[in-house]
Amino acid sequence: MLKKIKTLLLMSLLSFTVSSVCAQDAESFVDNLLSKMTLDEKIGQLNQYNGDWGATGKITPDGDKEKQIREGKVGSMLNVTGVDKTRKLQEIALQSRLGIPLIFGQDVIHGFRTTFPIPLGETASWDLALIEKAARIAATEAAAYGIHWTFAPMVDIARDPRWGRVMEGAGEDTYLGSKAAEARVHGFQGKGLGNIDAVMACAKHFAAYGAAVGGRDYNSVDMSNRQLYETYLPPFKAAVDAGVATLMNSFNDINGVPATGNSFILRDILKGEWNFKGFVVSDWGSIGEMIPHGYAKDEADAALKAIIAGSDMDMESRCYKNTLQKLVETGKVPVSIIDDAVKRILLKKYELGLFTDPFRYCNAEREKAQTNNAEHLKFAREAGKKSIVLLRNKNNLLPLNKNTKTVAMIGPFAKATVANHGFWSIAFDDDSTRIVSQYDGIRNHLDKNSVMLYAKGCNENDNDRKGFAEALRIAQKADVVIMSLGEGPAMSGEARSRSNIHFSGVQEDLLKEVAKTGKPIVLLINAGRPLIFNWAADNVQAILYTWWLGTEAGNAIADVVFGDYNPSGKLPMTFPRTEGQIPIYYNHYNTGRPAKDNNDKNYVSAYIDLQNDPKYPFGYGLSYTTFDISNLQLSSSKMTADGKITVSVDVKNTGNYDGEEVVQLYIRDLVGSVVRPVRELKGFTKIALKKGEMQKVIFELKSSDLKFYNEKVRYIDEPGDYEIYVGNSSAATLKGAFELVN
Ligand code: NOJ
Numbered sequence: 001m002l003k004k005i006k007t008l009l010l011m012s013l014l015s016f017t018v019s020s021v022c023a024q025d026a027e028s029f030v031d032n033l034l035s036k037m038t039l040d041e042k043i044g045q046l047n048q049y050n051g052d053w054g055a056t057g058k059i060t061p062d063g064d065k066e067k068q069i070r071e072g073k074v075g076s077m078l079n080v081t082g083v084d085k086t087r088k089l090q091e092i093a094l095q096s097r098l099g100i101p102l103i104f105g106q107d108v109i110h111g112f113r114t115t116f117p118i119p120l121g122e123t124a125s126w127d128l129a130l131i132e133k134a135a136r137i138a139a140t141e142a143a144a145y146g147i148h149w150t151f152a153p154m155v156d157i158a159r160d161p162r163w164g165r166v167m168e169g170a171g172e173d174t175y176l177g178s179k180a181a182e183a184r185v186h187g188f189q190g191k192g193l194g195n196i197d198a199v200m201a202c203a204k205h206f207a208a209y210g211a212a213v214g215g216r217d218y219n220s221v222d223m224s225n226r227q228l229y230e231t232y233l234p235p236f237k238a239a240v241d242a243g244v245a246t247l248m249n250s251f252n253d254i255n256g257v258p259a260t261g262n263s264f265i266l267r268d269i270l271k272g273e274w275n276f277k278g279f280v281v282s283d284w285g286s287i288g289e290m291i292p293h294g295y296a297k298d299e300a301d302a303a304l305k306a307i308i309a310g311s312d313m314d315m316e317s318r319c320y321k322n323t324l325q326k327l328v329e330t331g332k333v334p335v336s337i338i339d340d341a342v343k344r345i346l347l348k349k350y351e352l353g354l355f356t357d358p359f360r361y362c363n364a365e366r367e368k369a370q371t372n373n374a375e376h377l378k379f380a381r382e383a384g385k386k387s388i389v390l391l392r393n394k395n396n397l398l399p400l401n402k403n404t405k406t407v408a409m410i411g412p413f414a415k416a417t418v419a420n421h422g423f424w425s426i427a428f429d430d431d432s433t434r435i436v437s438q439y440d441g442i443r444n445h446l447d448k449n450s451v452m453l454y455a456k457g458c459n460e461n462d463n464d465r466k467g468f469a470e471a472l473r474i475a476q477k478a479d480v481v482i483m484s485l486g487e488g489p490a491m492s493g494e495a496r497s498r499s500n501i502h503f504s505g506v507q508e509d510l511l512k513e514v515a516k517t518g519k520p521i522v523l524l525i526n527a528g529r530p531l532i533f534n535w536a537a538d539n540v541q542a543i544l545y546t547w548w549l550g551t552e553a554g555n556a557i558a559d560v561v562f563g564d565y566n567p568s569g570k571l572p573m574t575f576p577r578t579e580g581q582i583p584i585y586y587n588h589y590n591t592g593r594p595a596k597d598n599n600d601k602n603y604v605s606a607y608i609d610l611q612n613d614p615k616y617p618f619g620y621g622l623s624y625t626t627f628d629i630s631n632l633q634l635s636s637s638k639m640t641a642d643g644k645i646t647v648s649v650d651v652k653n654t655g656n657y658d659g660e661e662v663v664q665l666y667i668r669d670l671v672g673s674v675v676r677p678v679r680e681l682k683g684f685t686k687i688a689l690k691k692g693e694m695q696k697v698i699f700e701l702k703s704s705d706l707k708f709y710n711e712k713v714r715y716i717d718e719p720g721d722y723e724i725y726v727g728n729s730s731a732a733t734l735k736g737a738f739e740l741v742n
Pocket of ligand 1: 151
């Protein structure tokens with residue numbers, strides 16, 4: 001009882017303090033608060049603890065967490081979800097001497113209760129408004145569950161599909177990746193922090209995590225600063241320019257220095273050159289991991305290196321909590337560095353409005369309204385169908401007729417429900433009755449007099465062939481077979497690197513057996529990365545790459561299979577022919593001995609046992625209709641420094657369906673003071689055309705679009721000749737040329 005009275009008293013004191021500070025500006029409020037804080041309380045703000053689930057690394061016993069929160073020794077929690085739980089901990093935080101509220105963070109990566117396609121799949125839509133809206137909805141749902149902060153977007157460029165985390169990002173291209181990063185930051189943060197449906201975004205993992213050697217998660221990264229600036233940093237810069245509130249360290253070392261203790265990237269680039277005003281959180285335990293890395297000798301050394309480098313908040317390693325006090329007292333860490341880190345965090349708490357109302361994200365009514373929200377489901381279907389990529393459609397097998405008499409559906413993912421969420425769907429609604437399985441989606445679209453047969457055939461990843469016989473039996477009876485194969489939902493994601501990126505288990509054998517029946521097959525490929533499936537690509541009539549599409553997967557797939565939606569997705573990564581081609585990406589440099597074509601092996605840069613080109617190029621994807629892109633015109637054959645030109649093409653829908661096309665513009669800088677990529681994406685636009693319709697598409701190209709990093713890592717443009725390619729993939733052949741003049 002006494003405790004309760006004390007709490008109420010403290011809360012009323014706080015609300016008094018709070019209302020009196022409302023008019024003050026953030027800086028002076030935070031400076032004033034900082035001046036009242038003890039060193040212990042300051043270090044508390046830099047400490048982040050996990051809740052009771054969702055660990056993605058070593059768990060250190062915390063002692064009594066609630067006691068520590070009450071003592072002001074915790075600044076933020078991750079993985080505490082829901083109005084009741086967050087309110088309870090927030091109340092405890094308010095009982096601390098200065099009553100500083102907690103920030104609650106979580107991985108809201110591709111949806112919250114309602115899930116959307118995995119980010120790589122969603123990026124295949126090349127639809128920035130859609131990408132932004134998915135993040136907006138995810139934020140709205142998460143904010144209603146007490147979450148202030150998402151650890152997203154993941155903006156790591158990834159050129160190696162063995163790396164399991166390619167599913168979380170926007171793929172291999174810097175330009176597309178930067179646009180997607182910007183859209184996602186805008187989506188999560190909405191109209192800005194301070195609005196109750198905004199969550200702080202967190203661009204991660206800073207930096208170059210996607211370049212892990214061999215595609216093995218957490219592995220080292222060794223690259224030139226020029227490559228870092230040119231390829232890996234721009235999406236982070238785009239996120240910063242879009243106002244991202246926070247960044248997260250990456251686990252890897254960069255050229256020998258772990259990112260968490262890397263003052264070159266954190267102090268010099270991020271907080272210096274880019275003038276980033278938000279804060280940096282470590283990745284799970286990454287401060288302490290500098291010890292096994294061989295970069296810090298103990299916790300104190302790790303804390304020293306991380307705080308000096310510019311890592312502001314310690315997620316779960318305890319190094320700051322255990323050692324910072326002494327490091328300051330012995331003069332190893334200036335208190336000004338601690339103050340700077342604390343101030344960055346307090347400013348975000350202020351911007352979130354937590355000093356005005358610490359419980360503003362704790363509203364049970366709002367939580368209820370965002371649970372199983374029907375509007376969000378509608379959008380999940382929209383996002384799902386727009387993310388599907390049609391890779392093959394021999395003899396126009398697709399779209400299927402809804403009156404097809406007998407359809408057999410086969411495969412380990414056909415009737416799966418929760419699997420459709422894919423990896424990183426922590427708070428998703430796992431009520432399987434709400435997730436539309438692929439089987440149910442197809443069944444719902446088929447005429448009610450049609451017959452639908454089902455056999456699982458095999459499991460996702462073992463050698464059991466007992467189900468083959470049943471699969472063959474139903475295939476024999478069918479007019480068309482739909483097979484749902486790929487890799488399991490937990491085979492991509494964090495710590496899910498694979499050396500073999502074929503279909504897992506005996507799925508390909510099952511496919512070959514079913515194909516022997518001679519029945520036409522529509523193959524749905526479920527995956528979190530580009531897979532290798534050459535036999536299918538060359539033999540199966542129709543292939544849809546469906547990634548993991550989220551809550552409405554089944555309906556989205558059926559919309560495409562039956563032609564209610566004409567597929568428009570384009571690959572955001574190059575698809576290799578074999579693992580031996582990896583890394584393979586479209587914007588590589590030429591060598592001094594480039595191969596003329598796939599057969600050229602005459603002392604050129606090639607494999608003697610393999611062609612050079614990929615199975616599917618970046619930007620590739622078919623439609624049920626055809627598009628003709630022609631008549632490339634430049635407004636001028638010369639561009640002046642600080643000038644621009646326009647590039648136009650005519651795009652005509654020449655097939656039998658209305659449809660959408662992603663028109664892509666690439667450039668090539670023919671001669672540079674450093675070698676330049678054979679192609680670089682510089683613009684794209686997605687347009688809808690009715691059958692027979694034609695539209696002129698106009699791109700504007702500025703001299704700033706031609707800039708690159710030279711040998712000295714200076715950002716420059718150079719006069720000279722450029723080629724332009726416009727088309728519907730990175731293999732576009734329609735060509736123009738211009739010169740950049742002084
Ligand atoms: C580790 C992952 O690398 C990171 O992306 C994630 O945000 C944290 N764990 C928290 O779950």
